């Protein structure tokens with residue numbers, strides 16, 4: 001700060017500030033809240049200003065969020081909103097495997113399955129978490145440190161910007177695991193990537209690469225993360241060196257197959273993951289954001305959020321009720337299948353068995369659900 005401005009601040013700023021936060025900046029289980037010094041465009045630390053890094057910390061379960069973590073995120077976004085000295089929120093997670101793979105399937109299978117009134121309460125918290133991200137008083141950057149799947153994709157899309165390391169996959173999981181992607185994805189995807197691609201992602205649940213996420217417009221920037229022999233290389237599992245196939249179809253960002261894939265996997269084994277370029281890109285974006293008038297920036301992102309916010313507000317309460325009741329049958333079955341299955345038995349049900357049974361008018365009995373579990377004879 002220049003000396004004249006500094007003197008004016010000393011003479012005019014209140015000596016005691018009112019605390020608008022609802023809760024102290026608490027540490028909640030599974031959520032880290034860390035203030036990091038903000039930097040300007042030259043990379044210099046700006047004294048007295050910070051960016052808050054809110055990190056999901058459940059790497060063993062791919063940073064899926066438990067009920068406690070959902071509560072922690074609501075509080076963390078609220079605290080960041082109220083912090084006068086915070087410029088930007090970086091929303092990320094611990095490790096390099098996953099940003100988040102959505103709701104915690106163990107908790108879903110072992111507590112919420114068959115318990116719709118409890119899940120309805122959980123969905124109150126879930127809805128408040130998404131609203132807390134969309135309503136954050138600071139711009140929110142989703143730093144995608146690894147895969148962003150299911151509810152992870154939903155809370156990531158609620159952020160204002162997405163910057164990803166290029167080994168991260170994106171996508172939905174709901175209809176394969178007994179849910180519908182109505183925790184934000186069905187609201188945000190059509191706006192962000194168009195109705196056709198949204199339909200593909202929200203129903204087929206096929207993961208797509210960071211390169212494709214960038215092309216579709218769901219991610220503003222990607223950076224390489226794999227270092228082989230000391231040099232960064234693009235994700236070797238994905239086609240990145242050509243745009244079209246012989247028929248003129250776009251193949252850039254599609255997953256490799258056959259020999260090309262095998263060679264990619266070999267290269268992957270030789271390399272190590274280094275997220276320093278991701279951090280550089282995120283810091284650079286934070287520096288660009290801090291180099292703006294604060295209220296004009298806030299008004300701009302508040303307006304630009306409106307298409308997402310309007311769609312979310314229109315649907316979130318109905319979605320809550322539907323998801324709660326769905327815990328009686330399909331979610332009860334799908335999340336148990338993921339939780340009780342393994343690599344050998346598989347973690348999904350035989351969908352055609354269920355469809356054949358329902359086609360004959362079979363009711364949803366506990367025995368039907370047991371008969372559908374992976375490995376059931």
Ligand SMILES: CC(C)(COP(=O)(O)OP(=O)(O)OC[C@H]1O[C@@H](n2cnc3c(N)ncnc32)[C@H](O)[C@@H]1OP(=O)(O)O)[C@@H](O)C(=O)NCCC(=O)NCCSC(=O)C1=CCCCC1=O
Pocket residue numbers: 060061062064101102103104105106126147149150151152173174177179180182183323338
């Ligand atoms: C496709 C996957 C994301 C990754 O697959 P893969 O790379 O093969 O890893 P895994 O071996 O499957 O997983 C590694 C370990 O992490 C555990 N894990 C992964 N995801 C979760 C999770 N969401 N909850 C709890 N634990 C998780 C996994 O069990 C492994 O541990 P283990 O000890 O068993 O070796 C794949 O992991 C996957 O599909 N995951 C589940 C994705 C999912 O279904 N998420 C929930 C979607 S629904 C949702 O999020 C919702 C949000 C609000 C609205 C309603 C709603 O449904």
